[in-house]
Structure formats: structure tokens, C-alpha cells
Amino acid sequence: xxxxxxxxxxxxxxxxxxxxxxxxTSVYGLLYLIIGMIxxxxxxxxxxxxxxxxxxxxxxxxxxxxxxxxLPLFVSVGSIGVAYLFSSDRSxxxxxxxxxxxxxxxxxxxxxxxxxxxxxxxLLLGVDFAIIYIILKLKAPLLLPAFLKLFIVYALPVxxxxxxxxVLAMLTWSSLSKRYVGVNSPGGxxxxxxxxxxxxxxxxGVESGLFANDIDLVGGLFSIxxxxxxxVILVVVIKLMSNERMLA
Amino acid sequence: xxxxxxxxxxxxxxxxxxxxxTFEISKPGIYVVLGKNGAGKTTLFRSLTGMLKxxxxxxxxxxxxxxxxxxxxxxLGHRDAIPIGMNVGSALKFFGRIEGVxxxxxxxxxxxxxMKNMLAKSYQNLSQGQRRRVSLAKxxxxxxxxxxxDEPTSGLDPKISSEIREFMKQESKDRIxxxxxxxxxxxxDIGSEIIAINEGxxxxxxxxxxxxxxxxxxxxxGTGIEEVASxxxxxxNYYVFDLKSKEEAADLVSRLTTAGAKIYEVKDISNPLERxxxxxxx
Numbered sequence: 001x002x003x004x005x006x007x008x009x010x011x012x013x014x015x016x017x018x019x020x021x022x023x024x025t026s027v028y029g030l031l032y033l034i035i036g037m038i039x040x041x042x043x044x045x046x047x048x049x050x051x052x053x054x055x056x057x058x059x060x061x062x063x064x065x066x067x068x069x070x071l072p073l074f075v076s077v078g079s080i081g082v083a084y085l086f087s088s089d090r091s092x093x094x095x096x097x098x099x100x101x102x103x104x105x106x107x108x109x110x111x112x113x114x115x116x117x118x119x120x121x122x123l124l125l126g127v128d129f130a131i132i133y134i135i136l137k138l139k140a141p142l143l144l145p146a147f148l149k150l151f152i153v154y155a156l157p158v159x160x161x162x163x164x165x166x167v168l169a170m171l172t173w174s175s176l177s178k179r180y181v182g183v184n185s186p187g188g189x190x191x192x193x194x195x196x197x198x199x200x201x202x203x204x205g206v207e208s209g210l211f212a213n214d215i216d217l218v219g220g221l222f223s224i225x226x227x228x229x230x231x232v233i234l235v236v237v238i239k240l241m242s243n244e245r246m247l248a
Numbered sequence: 249x250x251x252x253x254x255x256x257x258x259x260x261x262x263x264x265x266x267x268x269x270t271f272e273i274s275k276p277g278i279y280v281v282l283g284k285n286g287a288g289k290t291t292l293f294r295s296l297t298g299m300l301k302x303x304x305x306x307x308x309x310x311x312x313x314x315x316x317x318x319x320x321x322x323x324l325g326h327r328d329a330i331p332i333g334m335n336v337g338s339a340l341k342f343f344g345r346i347e348g349v350x351x352x353x354x355x356x357x358x359x360x361x362x363m364k365n366m367l368a369k370s371y372q373n374l375s376q377g378q379r380r381r382v383s384l385a386k387x388x389x390x391x392x393x394x395x396x397x398d399e400p401t402s403g404l405d406p407k408i409s410s411e412i413r414e415f416m417k418q419e420s421k422d423r424i425x426x427x428x429x430x431x432x433x434x435x436x437d438i439g440s441e442i443i444a445i446n447e448g449x450x451x452x453x454x455x456x457x458x459x460x461x462x463x464x465x466x467x468x469x470g471t472g473i474e475e476v477a478s479x480x481x482x483x484x485n486y487y488v489f490d491l492k493s494k495e496e497a498a499d500l501v502s503r504l505t506t507a508g509a510k511i512y513e514v515k516d517i518s519n520p521l522e523r524x525x526x527x528x529x530x
Binding site: 011014018022025026085088089091092093094096097098099100101102103242243244246247248 | 260261294297298299300301320321322323325326327328329330331332333342345346347387396
């Protein structure tokens with residue numbers, strides 16, 4: 001058998017490329033991407049329209065906070081489509097093969113999904129931010145300063161952290177569950193975990209009005225808490241995972 | 249290349265499945281791994297690839313612990329390991345990239361395994377036999393020192409199975425191939441050495457020729473046999489006799505022809521490997 005010159009790409013890099021490709025070409029991946037990208041834009045359009053017509057500006061601080069508050073919710077959902085592939089790949093022996101032949105580590109498998117999640121979040125945040133900025137600039141410029149501040153201290157970091165938490169939760173749930181495709185679908189647990197922190201901030205931090213004057217500070221503190229939760233989950237997952245969990 | 253296991257035990261979730269295995273393989277060839285369902289064959293294969301960590305003992309390649317060894321292993325498990333969403337062509341290219349091989353190697357396997365007409369098909373739309381063929385082909389990409397193949401011809405038609413066996417025989421000249429199969433005739437055709445396992449323990453490691461079946465079974469095709477003999481079973485066109493030796497077989501044939509039976513064919517259908525599937529012979 002004629003052997004070509006060996007490539008230097010690692011197994012993890014190939015996994016990232018493969019899963020990115022499948023995210024953009026699979027039904028699940030595309031559906032979640034669309035949810036993550038389109039819905040925040042639509043809601044921003046609706047909010048800015050209502051503010052534009054409103055003469056009374058007393059509700060502005062809350063409305064201004066709503067847009068960056070809902071962004072992580074949709075962006076995290078938008079980024080988890082790829083995690084559906086994990087369950088199927090594990091059940092059909094794909095990771096077993098990679099561990100056996102390439103000595104790929106569990107952390108590399110999980111890390112590849114984390115990288116893809118981060119890339120997708122970057123794409124969604126980039127597109128959403130650009131379009132929402134334009135919408136607000138044109139339709140409700142009063143909302144812009146508050147939007148920008150909370151975007152930087154809350155929406156941007158929390159989008160990344162809760163996406164990673166969601167994907168980690170999905171992969172861990174799938175790995176620890178019985179190995180039946182379909183029944184083993186990790187979707188429910190992951191998207192729920194991604195939504196909960198955003199909902200907490202949305203209702204307690206924004207909707208309640210309790211922190212209207214300190215919403216940026218609260219948003220920043222919340223980001224730190226979510227980051228801490230992410231680190232704890234990561235450490236626990238690394239301890240729980242063994243090659244055995246990847247077997248078909 | 250040498251593979252050695254020394255008092256190796258492992259299992260799943262703390263439950264030991266393989267118990268104190270000790271064996272050594274040091275020459276190229278095909279080693280057929282035999283055992284009933286649940287005997288521990290798959291667990292052994294997973295251990296030899298490093299998927300399962302030892303509870304005790306060691307597995308070494310060329311006297312280096314498996315974890316530190318840089319041995320290149322080809323692996324085919326009982327699942328096909330093809331990611332969803334790929335067609336056959338893209339799957340083979342993907343695994344070719346993983347293994348660092350070029351299109352020439354991939355095309356060679358496509359030709360050999362008769363997969364030209366399947367390349368554009370989605371993997372999910374293939375028959376079981378076709379899927380197995382693709383899965384086996386991807387496992388053989390790259391220049392590997394050891395091949396570990398779990399029932400590679402399962403579900404394949406006889407022609408392709410035969411070609412794969414011939415391919416394995418060529419590959420085994422300079423590498424170790426561990427090959428599990430429930431087809432005892434395939435096992436005796438392809439392998440010269442066997443490793444027999446039962447309930448997580450090694451029963452036998454060695455040459456197939458060193459085994460004796462304990463009986464001599466022949467199938468005779470002919471007419472007038474029923475009028476002369478009575479201690480036979482029917483298997484299609486054959487009258488099957490269980491005898492003690494070749495000499496007894498020669499006597500039987502002589503008696504039949506003397507009594508007027510017409511003999512068209514006499515076939516040896518003994519298989520020394522049957523004992524590893526026969527509870528009464530453990």
C-alpha cells in the first residue's frame with residue numbers, strides 16, 4: 001500500500017473541522033443556528049420599534065437591559081446544535097475508534113466541542129451585535145449606551161460561559177447515560193441548563209427593576225458567578241470521564 | 249513486534265471481566281480469537297488498544313507499556329465508527345486524513361473492496377454488509393504494525409469475504425493481526441494460531457495444527473448409502489458420519505462401495521475449533 005507523507009494535523013483539529021462542517025450542514029445544527037441568530041434580532045427590532053413610538057422614557061433602563069439580557073439565552077441555544085452529534089458518534093463507535101487508533105484523549109473530544117461552541121457563539125454574537133447595533137442606531141438611539149455597557153459586562157462573557165456549560169452538560173449527560181441513540185438524546189438537559197442562568201438574570205436582575213441603577217454591576221457580578229460555575233463543572237466532568245464512557 | 253500480557257485484568261465500572269491473562273505473541277501472522285458470546289473477546293481487543301485501563305497486570309508492545317508505546321494499531325470494533333452525515337467517499341477521505349494517507353491508498357482500497365458504486369451514497373442508506381465493508385476499509389488505511397479486527401467479515405457476501413481473507417493473509421506476512429470470528433471454517437482457513445477465551449480466561453494460545461478434534465467427521469455424497477449404513481445424520485446432500493479416525497473413514501467407504509453404494513464425494517468436515525464452543529468439552 002503506497003503511503004503518502006503524514007499530515008501533522010492532530011485528531012482534535014480534524015474533529016473540530018468535521019463537526020463544524022456537520023453543524024452547518026445538519027438539520028439540528030442549522031435549526032439551532034437560526035434560532036440563535038434570528039430571534040434576538042427580531043426581538044430587538046420589536047423593542048426598538050416600541051421605544052421609538054414611546055413618548056414616556058421612564059421604562060427605558062429596563063428595556064435597554066432586556067436586549068443584552070436575552071442575547072445569551074438565544075446564543076447559547078444557537079450553539080448547542082453540534083452537541084447532538086456527540087451521542088450518535090459515541091453510540092456508533094466513532095470515539096472508540098479514535099481512542100484505539102489515535103490515542104485521542106477524552107479531554108480532546110470534549111475540547112473539540114468546546115472550541116466549536118466558542119466559534120459558533122462568536123459568529124452569532126458578531127452577527128447579532130452588528131445588526132442590533134444598526135437597528136438601535138436607526139430606531140432607538142436612546143437604548144444604545146445602556147445596551148453597549150451591558151453587552152460588554154454581561155452578554156458577551158455569559159454567552160460564552162453558558163454555551164460551554166450547556167455543551168459540557170450535554171456531553172456528560174450523554175456519556176453517563178445508557179447507550180441508546182434517541183433515548184439518549186442530550187438536547188433537553190443541555191438547552192435547559194443554558195437557559196436557566198439567563199432567565200434568572202432576566203427576571204431577577206432586569207424585570208424586577210430592583211437593580212435598575214446598578215444593572216451593569218449586577219451583570220458583571222453575574223458573569224463572574226457563571227464563570228465560577230463553569231470552572232466547577234469542568235473540573236467535575238474531567239474527574240468523571242474515562243475512556244470507558246466513550247465506548248459504543 | 250511483540251505483544252505480551254502479564255497477569256492482566258480489566259473490566260467495566262469496577263467489575264472484572266478479564267482475569268489474570270498472560271500470553272505472548274511474537275511472530276507475524278493471523279491470530280484468530282475464539283470464544284462464545286460474552287467470553288471476553290471484545291474486552292480483550294479494547295484492552296489491547298488502550299481503551300480499557302488495567303485493574304492489574306500489564307500489556308506491553310515490544311516490552312514497552314501500552315500507554316507509553318508508539319505502536320500503530322488498526323482497529324475495527326463491532327460498531328462501524330462512521331460519523332453520521334457523511335457519504336462513503338467523504339468518510340474514506342476523512343479517515344484518510346486522520347491516518348495521513350493520500351488518495352492512492354484510498355483508491356486502492358476502494359478497488360479492492362468493490363466500493364466504486366457506493367462513493368456518493370450516504371452511509372446511512374447502505375445495507376449492513378455494505379456498511380461493514382466501508383468500516384473495514386477505513387480501518388485498514390495507513391501502515392499499521394498491529395491489526396485488531398472484531399468479526400470483520402460479519403454480514404459480508406462470500407466473494408468479498410474471500411477477498412478480504414486473501415488481503416489479510418498478505419498483510420499478515422509482516423504484521424500481527426488479531427481476528428475474531430464465529431465462523432470456524434473461516435478461522436481455520438485464515439489463521440494459523442488461535443487464542444481461545446472463555447469467561448474472561450485464556451483457554452488456549454497456540455497453533456491450530458496442535459489441536460486435535462477428538463473425532464473425525466466426514467460427509468459422503470452418493471446413492472444407496474441408507475441401505476447399507478444407519479449411524480449417520482443428513483446435512484443437505486451429505487450423509488454425515490462421526491468416526492474416530494481416518495482409518496475408520498477408509499473402512500467405512502470400503503464397506504459402502506462393497507455393499508453396492510455409489511460414492512460421488514467424500515469430504516472431511518471436522519473442525520478442531522468446535523471444542524471452544526462446546527460446553528461439554530471445556
